[in-house]
Amino acid sequence: MRQHLLEAADLDRADATLVLDTAAQIDAALAGREVKKLPTLRGRTVVNLFFEDSTRTRISFELAAKRLSADVINFAAKGSSVSKGESLKDTALTLEAMGADAIVIRHGASGAPHRLAHWVRGSVVNAGDGTHEHPTQALLDAYTIRRRLGRVDGVRVVITGDVLHSRVARSNVRLLHTLGAEVTLVAPPTLLPVGVETWPVQVSYDLDAALPEADVVMMLRVQAERMNASFFPSAREYSRRYGLDARRMATLSDDAIVMHPGPMNRGMEIAADVADSARSTIVEQVGNGVSVRMAVLYLLLGGAPE
Amino acid sequence: MALPSDQSPAQPDPTAPSALMGADDVARSVDRMAHQLIERAAATTPGAPDGGLSGLVLIGIPTRGAPLARRLAARIEAFTGTRVDVGTVDITLYRDDLRMHGVRALESTLLPEAGIDGRLVVLVDDVLFSGRSVRAALDALRDLGRPRAVQLAVLVDRGHRELPIRADLVGKNVPTARSQKVSVHLSEVDGEDGVTVTEGPALPALPPDPTPA
Numbered sequence: 001m002r003q004h005l006l007e008a009a010d011l012d013r014a015d016a017t018l019v020l021d022t023a024a025q026i027d028a029a030l031a032g033r034e035v036k037k038l039p040t041l042r043g044r045t046v047v048n049l050f051f052e053d054s055t056r057t058r059i060s061f062e063l064a065a066k067r068l069s070a071d072v073i074n075f076a077a078k079g080s081s082v083s084k085g086e087s088l089k090d091t092a093l094t095l096e097a098m099g100a101d102a103i104v105i106r107h108g109a110s111g112a113p114h115r116l117a118h119w120v121r122g123s124v125v126n127a128g129d130g131t132h133e134h135p136t137q138a139l140l141d142a143y144t145i146r147r148r149l150g151r152v153d154g155v156r157v158v159i160t161g162d163v164l165h166s167r168v169a170r171s172n173v174r175l176l177h178t179l180g181a182e183v184t185l186v187a188p189p190t191l192l193p194v195g196v197e198t199w200p201v202q203v204s205y206d207l208d209a210a211l212p213e214a215d216v217v218m219m220l221r222v223q224a225e226r227m228n229a230s231f232f233p234s235a236r237e238y239s240r241r242y243g244l245d246a247r248r249m250a251t252l253s254d255d256a257i258v259m260h261p262g263p264m265n266r267g268m269e270i271a272a273d274v275a276d277s278a279r280s281t282i283v284e285q286v287g288n289g290v291s292v293r294m295a296v297l298y299l300l301l302g303g304a305p306e
Numbered sequence: 307m308a309l310p311s312d313q314s315p316a317q318p319d320p321t322a323p324s325a326l327m328g329a330d331d332v333a334r335s336v337d338r339m340a341h342q343l344i345e346r347a348a349a350t351t352p353g354a355p356d357g358g359l360s361g362l363v364l365i366g367i368p369t370r371g372a373p374l375a376r377r378l379a380a381r382i383e384a385f386t387g388t389r390v391d392v393g394t395v396d397i398t399l400y401r402d403d404l405r406m407h408g409v410r411a412l413e414s415t416l417l418p419e420a421g422i423d424g425r426l427v428v429l430v431d432d433v434l435f436s437g438r439s440v441r442a443a444l445d446a447l448r449d450l451g452r453p454r455a456v457q458l459a460v461l462v463d464r465g466h467r468e469l470p471i472r473a474d475l476v477g478k479n480v481p482t483a484r485s486q487k488v489s490v491h492l493s494e495v496d497g498e499d500g501v502t503v504t505e506g507p508a509l510p511a512l513p514p515d516p517t518p519a
Contacts, residue, residue, distance in 0.1 A: 001409065018411065025412035029396060032417075035449045040399040068399075298399070303409030 001299045004117045004124045007133040008174035016178055020143050022295035023288070030067075030291075041070035044301050047100040049091070050127070051077040051107045056262055056286055057127050057137070061104045064293035070301070073100070088112060089119055096120045101301055105129070123300040131165045131226070137261055138171035140292040142179055144285050145216055148257050153180035158210045160186040160242055161220030161269050164193050164231070168261045169220055173201055186210050188242065190231040207242055211251045218259045219244055219270045235268060245271040249279065257281050323489070323502035326480060332461070332492075332499040335477030336374070339459055340381035342475050343428060350426055350455065359388040361454070363422055366394045367431040367443050368413035373494035374461060375430040391418035391425075395450065397442035417450060427453040428475075432490035434460040437471035462501055464488045 001015055030036050046065040050058050065072045102123040105113050110130030117124040128134040146152050157176055163169045163185050176183050177200040184202045196203055204210050232238045258279045266272045275282060351358030366375030372394040379390040396413040429443050459475035464482045485506035493499050
């Protein structure tokens with residue numbers, strides 16, 4: 001593994017497989033235990049540097065670091081010196097001076113983790129930067145697919161929704177391609193990024209045609225906070241054409257699973273009864289996220305310092 | 307007594323591994339340790355109808371402790387007709403030398419369904435050297451449950467302990483120099499059975515013992 005995890009392209013097939021294997025071993029080692037704690041990263045410090053709101057990613061990273069016995073510092077931009085105008089660089093240098101071995105960063109600006117990686121000596125983990133990447137989400141999605149279907153290679157994945165603003169989609173396309181899955185993006189033309197034809201994916205505008213072929217359907221959140229232009233006429237129309245309801249779910253093959261990175265807009269991109277169905281892995285994804293992030297932290301911090 | 311010259315090796319290569327145990331020796335040691343385990347299980351639970359074997363759990367330390375534990379269990383079953391629980395515990399996440407090496411890949415942890423609480427756990431490893439792996443395994447066991455007692459069985463004890471740890475069952479005691487490398491080969495992992503010792507890099511001579519003999 002490299003020193004940092006900034007985007008899914010940092011992982012070749014061997015590295016990505018190592019992360020998934022390590023997560024599985026950690027899962028097995030902790031299964032059925034009362035004390036879900038390992039002494040591996042004792043004395044290491046992990047800083048969660050969150051400039052954007054987050055529930056599951058921040059808690060998941062915090063839990064992962066704590067289960068490996070690392071010391072965890074949670075830093076939210078709100079209430080810190082950032083609101084007094086301190087720059088990202090000065091904030092990072094301050095944290096490093098306090099001895100951070102790894103910085104987990106979420107930032108609204110695409111590329112912020114890359115900048116950070118040039119300034120600090122420790123490891124940097126991208127926990128979501130703008131509309132760019134969210135590599136640990138892609139890893140936990142791949143891990144979930146592998147656990148449910150037994151493999152990732154050759155699996156047909158349909159990713160539906162707001163691809164334009166989705167860092168989850170970007171990371172997943174890259175990582176799933178690395179692991180040999182066949183990815184199809186389904187979205188209204190207005191929600192597909194410029195240059196999507198150069199991505200290693202197929203593109204379709206018709207969800208109903210894509211579903212019967214799919215092993216995995218990954219629904220993306222319609223990001224209301226980034227909807228600053230008229231990307232589609234109305235929520236109702238979006239939901240009718242690109243939402244996953246019980247009728248559409250019935251056209252899936254028997255073993256197909258439904259994924260969503262959360263948080264969900266129930267009734268918008270995914271119907272409540274679909275989200276709560278047996279095909280849905282949404283809650284499982286959250287649990288798998290902790291194991292995968294433990295694996296990432298172990299692989300980045302568990303060995304000798306560079 | 308001088309040997310005929312045609313039987314002595316012409317020029318021994320000091321870096322070539324020399325055989326310490328052959329496949330037959332390994333099999334005999336495993337058989338003997340299996341018999342000793344049966345006796346220990348009976349001694350710790352006197353009067354139990356199955357000789358205490360249901361309370362016995364063999365936990366292998368990966369890599370080669372795991373197949374060794376399975377072999378011991380198979381031999382115990384062959385001798386007594388009773389199945390013995392087997393498991394493995396990966397100690398990587400409990401090692402005290404993680405920061406001295408590159409990051410290590412993890413191995414599997416598999417416990418028997420009945421767990422280890424209240425049972426006689428016998429840790430199984432191939433070579434006992436510094437004792438640090440065993441300490442890591444003891445730390446791991448503490449997080450996995452509360453055995454009634456923990457014992458240690460190793461195929462080779464080569465000395466040079468760095469911690470106050472000893473084995474309860476030993477296949478073969480081998481006096482070695484610290485610089486030497488002892489390798490256990492098992493067919494499940496290496497394709498063949500045997501134990502070899504390889505000379506390590508020459509170390510500077512120790513200063514002479516100041517106390518007169």
